Amino acid sequence: MTGGGGPGTGPAAAPAERRGRPRSAAVDTAVVETVLRLLEDGVGVAELSMERIAREAGVGKATVYRRWAGKEALMLDVLRSLDEAVPGPAGGCVRDDLVALLEFLRRRGLAKRSSAVLRTVVAQVQARPALWAEYHDTVVAARREAFEAVLRRGMASGEIRADLDTGLLTDLFVSPMLSRALFHEWRELPEGLSERIVDTLLEGVRPA
Amino acid sequence: MTGGGGPGTGPAAAPAERRGRPRSAAVDTAVVETVLRLLEDGVGVAELSMERIAREAGVGKATVYRRWAGKEALMLDVLRSLDEAVPGPAGGCVRDDLVALLEFLRRRGLAKRSSAVLRTVVAQVQARPALWAEYHDTVVAARREAFEAVLRRGMASGEIRADLDTGLLTDLFVSPMLSRALFHEWRELPEGLSERIVDTLLEGVRPA
DNA sequence: CCCATACGAGACGGGACCGTTCCGGAAGTG
DNA sequence: CACTTCCGGAACGGTCCCGTCTCGTATGGG
Numbered sequence A, B: 001m002t003g004g005g006g007p008g009t010g011p012a013a014a015p016a017e018r019r020g021r022p023r024s025a026a027v028d029t030a031v032v033e034t035v036l037r038l039l040e041d042g043v044g045v046a047e048l049s050m051e052r053i054a055r056e057a058g059v060g061k062a063t064v065y066r067r068w069a070g071k072e073a074l075m076l077d078v079l080r081s082l083d084e085a086v087p088g089p090a091g092g093c094v095r096d097d098l099v100a101l102l103e104f105l106r107r108r109g110l111a112k113r114s115s116a117v118l119r120t121v122v123a124q125v126q127a128r129p130a131l132w133a134e135y136h137d138t139v140v141a142a143r144r145e146a147f148e149a150v151l152r153r154g155m156a157s158g159e160i161r162a163d164l165d166t167g168l169l170t171d172l173f174v175s176p177m178l179s180r181a182l183f184h185e186w187r188e189l190p191e192g193l194s195e196r197i198v199d200t201l202l203e204g205v206r207p208a
Numbered sequence C: 001c002c003c004a005t006a007c008g009a010g011a012c013g014g015g016a017c018c019g020t021t022c023c024g025g026a027a028g029t030g
Numbered sequence D: 001c002a003c004t005t006c007c008g009g010a011a012c013g014g015t016c017c018c019g020t021c022t023c024g025t026a027t028g029g030g
Helices: A025-040 A050-057 A061-067 A071-080 A094-109 A113-123 A129-157 A166-183 A193-203 B025-040 B050-057 B061-067 B071-080 B094-109 B113-123 B129-157 B166-183 B193-203
Strands: none
Touching: A025 A050, A025 A061, A025 A071, A025 A113, A050 A061, A050 A071, A071 A113, A071 A129, A094 A129, A094 A166, A094 A193, A113 A129, A113 A166, A113 B113, A129 A166, A166 A193, A166 B166, A166 B193, A193 B166, B025 B050, B025 B061, B025 B071, B025 B113, B050 B061, B050 B071, B071 B113, B071 B129, B094 B129, B094 B166, B094 B193, B113 B129, B113 B166, B129 B166, B166 B193
């Protein structure tokens, strides 16, 4: 239930030749996990003070500053910890693959934790572009690429119109799910939503 | 260029029987306008302190507190000031009305100011539901109703499939524009985008 | 074993902001 | 004109936070 908080969280690689006591890996995960939990609980990124993070993680403030230069650097690592593998195409028909990708968004990505993180990142698009860039490269890019790959396959097989831009198509498929997760606070994502979105988009809104 | 900051901004109605010097209406608009400008410049809602708002508006802090109980109440009035009339349907074909509504979103609503406000509000969905509720009732509801009215008209006239839910359809039309405005920082909203979204949705993604 | 380094805890000075209060002056009402 | 209320400015005590530093203790590599 901890999401993608596992390994790969280390903020900086040790340059070998370490004497003395090594740093505790548990501290890294505890801090990152605490930030995610607080965001999940609705604490805004600005109410998140380094002091509070350390307090709630049961960690000395100096220990946090020993690893991260400031809140910005810490947040970047938090975003990096969210890296998740997108499910590969099942190889069935394109329609089912699209539904599966949207279901992945609905279930794993947008249930609670990730919707909170997404809201937080969106709020920082203007003030801290680096934060958004990191989130885009780490999380968004892989998902978009997965969508576009399926769409290209559909275009090759004749299941998808080939005269459309895959970027725009990806927006058409993804953004309805995204908007609901952003605005409706991770409720209102009912079971059959993915199918309804995909089928409506495929069939078109105009009567046949 | 001041947007919807005009009348109706007063935080509380005067109960008549006022002696002494009346409150300056200029202060109300100056404060609200300053908040909007700061949000527009990328200042997060949490970096927005009452002290800073008063300073930048050239207004005494006590004067602000005389009108609003706190930041939450002030933000509610700021959102209320955003109320804008949605353009009525031109009465042409449904397709053109849908394009016109999306164009309204692209041009007026989502260029700069409103995208900043929307990001701010989204960030507060969890922490301050009242803020989101106010924004929804003031801004979102009217726009959604306009969309659904056009869609219902299209269903009656046979231009839109009648077996679909107007709420979901509205999401399909609106959210691609919304997502771009949220994520891409009010760039990347090119001229023909509205037409492309509407036509793709109408025609469908599957080949004919 | 020894020593360098990490650890939690907390003190430190500096700064920002909160919400209130007071001031001297301005501006309408009666 | 007298009076009441508002105005901008500024100060107040209080709280929280920042980033650094110092304790005394724990822990692992050489």
